[in-house]
Amino acid sequence: MPVLTIEEKNQLKLERLQSTLNRAFKNVPFHRKRLGIYNLMPDDIVSLKELEKLPLMKRAHLGDHYPYGLFAVPLRDIVRIHTAPGTGANPSISGYTRADLMIWQKLVARSLEAAGVTSMDILQINLPPGLANWGRDYKDGAEAMGAGVIPNSPLSLAKTVMVLRDYKTTALVTTSAFAEQLTEYMFDNEINPNELNLKRIVLVGEPVPESKIECLRDHLHVDVWLNYGLSEIPGPAIAFECGCGGMHINDDHILPEIIDPVTLETLPPGQKGELVLTTLSARAFPLIRFRTGDMARFIAKPCECGSPLIKMEWLPGRSDDMMVISGIKISHSQVKAYLKDALGVERPDCTMEKRRYGGTEFLSIALVIDESLFSDEIKNLERLMIHTGESLAEQIGVAVKITLTEKYQSFPDN
Numbered sequence: 001m002p003v004l005t006i007e008e009k010n011q012l013k014l015e016r017l018q019s020t021l022n023r024a025f026k027n028v029p030f031h032r033k034r035l036g037i038y039n040l041m042p043d044d045i046v047s048l049k050e051l052e053k054l055p056l057m058k059r060a061h062l063g064d065h066y067p068y069g070l071f072a073v074p075l076r077d078i079v080r081i082h083t084a085p086g087t088g089a090n091p092s093i094s095g096y097t098r099a100d101l102m103i104w105q106k107l108v109a110r111s112l113e114a115a116g117v118t119s120m121d122i123l124q125i126n127l128p129p130g131l132a133n134w135g136r137d138y139k140d141g142a143e144a145m146g147a148g149v150i151p152n153s154p155l156s157l158a159k160t161v162m163v164l165r166d167y168k169t170t171a172l173v174t175t176s177a178f179a180e181q182l183t184e185y186m187f188d189n190e191i192n193p194n195e196l197n198l199k200r201i202v203l204v205g206e207p208v209p210e211s212k213i214e215c216l217r218d219h220l221h222v223d224v225w226l227n228y229g230l231s232e233i234p235g236p237a238i239a240f241e242c243g244c245g246g247m248h249i250n251d252d253h254i255l256p257e258i259i260d261p262v263t264l265e266t267l268p269p270g271q272k273g274e275l276v277l278t279t280l281s282a283r284a285f286p287l288i289r290f291r292t293g294d295m296a297r298f299i300a301k302p303c304e305c306g307s308p309l310i311k312m313e314w315l316p317g318r319s320d321d322m323m324v325i326s327g328i329k330i331s332h333s334q335v336k337a338y339l340k341d342a343l344g345v346e347r348p349d350c351t352m353e354k355r356r357y358g359g360t361e362f363l364s365i366a367l368v369i370d371e372s373l374f375s376d377e378i379k380n381l382e383r384l385m386i387h388t389g390e391s392l393a394e395q396i397g398v399a400v401k402i403t404l405t406e407k408y409q410s411f412p413d414n
């Protein structure tokens, strides 16, 4: 395949962008209306820089158009439908044509190849229920490369280690939270990492500090590779590490921008801001200037690996109200909306925090007891809290524990 010059690459991206805008404008009333508000037509965007003229999309827009309002193709062309937790009462639904799935398969394979995965590998996937969609994408991508795949299934730590050992797994796709649990379990049970064939771990879901990566390398004797993804598009391999520091973004299919989350202005390379993504090839579910809430900065220097793909550094922290638990993004406002529905009254005083118990991350919610929750039967109240926690966990894909407090209480650091 001929290597494209920067100009040719940018021309290709511009053509894909124009085609995406035309498709979205023609088929999705939401996009048509918003371009109309700005008095813009797709043909007005004649350079990549002019993408800045277009309005930004937020997560809330996805739930507002539940279930199929943002699809740009008829339902008969959809071959897969994914659900992700939204930011309000509705989940986010995304759809894929057969061609879309082929592209995601290619992008996942690209990220796995960069991590050194080959057709000789046995790749095991261990992702929490909230990231099950990504499990399917990694399975498809790895199978397309010819690797042997052990698909995602919820296993205990003991079973996970048994499969790692007996099936001679060489590559593991998981979250940093699970990788940490695995390390602790192996240490506690005196399992020598050399009993395993594991060579590499691909981590997804959240940025991981270098200290944690070092710890995994030292304790599990593996290479660690970070992938960046969004559950809304999805997928899981929007950006990936190549081994030279930073992450390559698959910008031939997803165009990135960094904006100031307050002024919403586009920032130049090197400046820290919020990552905004525009899909260039997604047919069923185009996203135009979608605010991810993730913080990043572009790395302008060409990469030593020779890849022409744009590079970024994925930074900790968020520009929105979401927290990341076991790699899954949870919206404070969504949880509050859920509690309001479940309890019949708004709970502005509830506090939420990510906590760990026995190595497992969960969402801890503290509610203040007042007359709106008062019950002469304390058992009824406890039952209500357990039921509410279980239903919420089912909706957001992570474990939830709700506790009652007598007055506002902040959690101690631990």
Ligand SMILES: [Zn+2]
Binding pocket: 242, 243, 244, 248, 303, 304, 305, 306, 307
């Ligand atoms: Zn590189």
